[in-house]
Amino acid sequence: MSDQMETAPETGPEFDPTASSLTGEVDPAVMEELLGIRSSIDNFDATLVYLLAERFKATQRVGYLKARHKLPPSDPGREAEQIQRLHRLAREAHLDPVFAEKFLNFIIDEVIRHHQAISESHANGEVAAPAAAHQSRQS
Numbered sequence: 075m076s077d078q079m080e081t082a083p084e085t086g087p088e089f090d091p092t093a094s095s096l097t098g099e100v101d102p103a104v105m106e107e108l109l110g111i112r113s114s115i116d117n118f119d120a121t122l123v124y125l126l127a128e129r130f131k132a133t134q135r136v137g138y139l140k141a142r143h144k145l146p147p148s149d150p151g152r153e154a155e156q157i158q159r160l161h162r163l164a165r166e167a168h169l170d171p172v173f174a175e176k177f178l179n180f181i182i183d184e185v186i187r188h189h190q191a192i193s194e195s196h197a198n199g200e201v202a203a204p205a206a207a208h209q210s211r212q213s
């Protein structure tokens with residue numbers, strides 16, 4: 075993932091929100107109720123994708139900043155604090171804190187991989203840090 079590349083949205087087969095292996099197997103009224111709930115799930119999934127994309131844009135900027143200043147890709151002290159906060163938030167939201175921790179760690183591991191790659195490319199003189207968003211808009 076790179077915030078240097080602005081790619082056009084993928085054009086693929088149209089999403090069919092009614093696709094199901096249950097079609098024809100279930101009472102039509104039950105199917106209708108199921109599809110109604112699934113339409114909310116589809117909205118949540120779309121939101122998650124956009125949220126994750128924005129989070130990765132921010133972490134990529136951190137990666138370039140760290141590479142420029144020769145800082146390590148990971149920051150265990152920060153992560154410990156994030157996990158502790160996430161546990162509290164998850165409990166408040168009635169979300170399983172163990173799941174919340176696994177999910178955050180999964181994302182952070184990917185971020186750290188990106189930071190390592192940015193750091194290596196930077197050390198080899200391969201990449202210039204992208205300009206900050208407000209700078210690139212002015213050019």
Ligand SMILES: C=C(O[C@@H]1C=C(C(=O)O)C=C[C@H]1O)C(=O)O
Nearest residue numbers: 133136147148149152153182185
């Ligand atoms: C984004 C950073 O780099 C790493 C990734 C983190 C994250 O995805 O939240 C947190 C700490 C670091 O291990 C950071 O240092 O802020």
